Amino acid sequence: MRNKVRNKAGKPNARGAHGHAQRGQHRSSPRRASQLWIYGRHPVTAALANPARRFHQLVLTREAKEALGARIPHGAPNPKLAGAQEITALLPEGATHQGFAALAEPLPLVAIEDALGRLADAPKACLLVLDQVTDPRNIGAILRSAAALDAAAVIVPDRRSPLETAVLAKAASGALETVDLVRVTNIARALDVLKGAGFWCIGLDAAAPLTLADTDLSGRITLVLGSEGRGLRRLVAKSCDSLAALPMGGPMESLNVSAAAAIALYEAAIQRNDR
Numbered sequence: 584m585r586n587k588v589r590n591k592a593g594k595p596n597a598r599g600a601h602g603h604a605q606r607g608q609h610r611s612s613p614r615r616a617s618q619l620w621i622y623g624r625h626p627v628t629a630a631l632a633n634p635a636r637r638f639h640q641l642v643l644t645r646e647a648k649e650a651l652g653a654r655i656p657h658g659a660p661n662p663k664l665a666g667a668q669e670i671t672a673l674l675p676e677g678a679t680h681q682g683f684a685a686l687a688e689p690l691p692l693v694a695i696e697d698a699l700g701r702l703a704d705a706p707k708a709c710l711l712v713l714d715q716v717t718d719p720r721n722i723g724a725i726l727r728s729a730a731a732l733d734a735a736a737v738i739v740p741d742r743r744s745p746l747e748t749a750v751l752a753k754a755a756s757g758a759l760e761t762v763d764l765v766r767v768t769n770i771a772r773a774l775d776v777l778k779g780a781g782f783w784c785i786g787l788d789a790a791a792p793l794t795l796a797d798t799d800l801s802g803r804i805t806l807v808l809g810s811e812g813r814g815l816r817r818l819v820a821k822s823c824d825s826l827a828a829l830p831m832g833g834p835m836e837s838l839n840v841s842a843a844a845a846i847a848l849y850e851a852a853i854q855r856n857d858r
Contacts, residue, residue, distance in 0.1 A: 618686055620749045622674050624650070627683035629757030631656055636760065637688040642670055644682030651683075675749055689747045693763045695773060698736045699780045705803070707855045709734045709848065710782060712807040714770050714819045716840055719745040722764075723754025724841035730758035732848040733855075738773060741766045771822040777805050778824070786815050786823035787847060789837065795827040800851040808847070811840050 618639060621630050624647070630636045631654060641662045643651070648662050655662065670684050702708045711734055716722060722737070722745060729737055744766070745751060752759050767773040774784050785798060786807040807823055809815035820826065829838065829846055838846070 616689065616746065616748075618688060619747060619752070620674055620678075620684055621687055621752045622670075622678050622680040622684045622749060623753050623756070624681045624683050625757040626752050626755065626759070627685050628654060629760040630685055630687060630752075631659060633690075633760040635690055638685055639688070640684075640686040642673065642684045642686075644670065647682035678749065678753070690759070690764075693736070693765045695738065695765050695767055695776055698738075698763045698765050699776075702735055702780075702803075705735075707801065708782075708803050709800075709851050709855070710736050710738060710777065710805040711844060711848070712738045712770060712774065712777075712784075712805055713744070713840075714807060714815055715740065715743050715810045715813070716808065717743060717745060717810065719748055719751035720754045721839070721841045723751045723756075723759070725844045726755040726758040726762050726764065728841070728845040728848050729762045730755075732845070732852045734762065734848055734851075736763035736765050738765045738767060738770075740770050741768055770816075771818050774805070774807070774819070774822040783825070784823045786820050786826045787829065787843060788815060788820060788826040789828050789831070791826035791828040793825070793827050794830050795847055795850050796830075798825065798827045800854040801857070804851060806844070806847045806851065808840055808844055811837065 621627055628651065631651070638659050641655070641660050642665050643662045644667055645664055648664065667682060670680050670682065671678065673684060674680055711725065711729060713722065713725065716725075716739070722739065726737055747759065747764070777784055780803075782803045782805045784805045784807055785795075785800070787795070787809070807815065807819065809819070829843055831837070
C-alpha cells in the first residue's frame with residue numbers, strides 16, 4: 584500500500600482548490616527575442632495549429648508543402664518554396680528541418696494566475712517546476728514529456744532559464760504549442776502560490792527517505808526538479824511540502840533531468856488513472 588504524504592499536523596493536505604495567486608509573479612524579460620525560427624515537421628505543424636502563434640515567414644520544400652496540405656491556416660503567410668539547402672542556410676548550424684521552417688514571434692508570456700485559472704475546477708492535475716535547469720534541449724524534452732503524460736504546465740525562473748529558442752522548440756517537438764511554459768520571478772514564492780491553489784509540492788531529492796512511488800500523486804500535485812549535479816537549491820527544497828527519491832540501481836548515481844522528469848510524470852499519470 585502506498586503511504587499518503589501528510590502535512591506537519593499529520594493530516595492529508597486540505598488546502599483550498601481556489602487559492603489566489605500573488606501578482607508580480609511574472610514579468611516580461613528584456614532578453615526575449617522578437618523572432619525565432621521554428622523548424623522540423625512536428626514543431627512547424629504544431630505551431631501552425633496554434634492560434635496564439637504569429638508568423639512572419641513560412642519556408643517549405645515542395646514536398647513539405649504537399650505534406651501540410653490544408654493544414655496551413657488562414658492568416659499564415661503564403662509559403663515560400665525553397666530547396667533543402669536554402670532552408671539549411673536560414674537556420675542554426677546543424678538544424679534538422681525536414682523541409683519545414685517558419686519565422687515566428689515568441690508565444691505570449693503565460694502568467695501563473697492564468698495557468699492556475701484553467702485548472703481551478705480540476706481535482707487532479709500535475710504541474711512541473713524546474714529549478715535552474717539551463718539546457719534548452721532538456722527543457723524542450725521535458726515539455727514533450729509533459730504533453731505526452733498530461734501535465735498542464737512547466738514553470739521556470741525568469742532568470743537562469745533559457746528563453747524560447749529554435750533549439751528549445753525543436754526539442755519540444757510541438758509541445759511548446761500545447762503546454763504552458765510559465766516564467767516566474769522567484770521559484771520559492773511561486774511554490775507558495777501553488778500551495779494556495781491546492782497543489783501539493785513534491786521535490787525530487789536522491790537523499791529523500793521515501794520514493795516517488797510511495798508518495799500520493801493522485802490529486803493536485805507539483806513535481807519540483809533541480810538542475811543536474813546541484814539538484815534543488817536549499818530554499819526551494821525547504822519550500823516543498825515533501826521530498827521524494829527516484830530509486831536508482833546499478834552503477835549510475837543520477838539521471839539526466841529530462842529523463843527524471845519523464846519517469847516522475849509517468850508515475851504521476853499512473854496514480855491519477857488508478858484512483
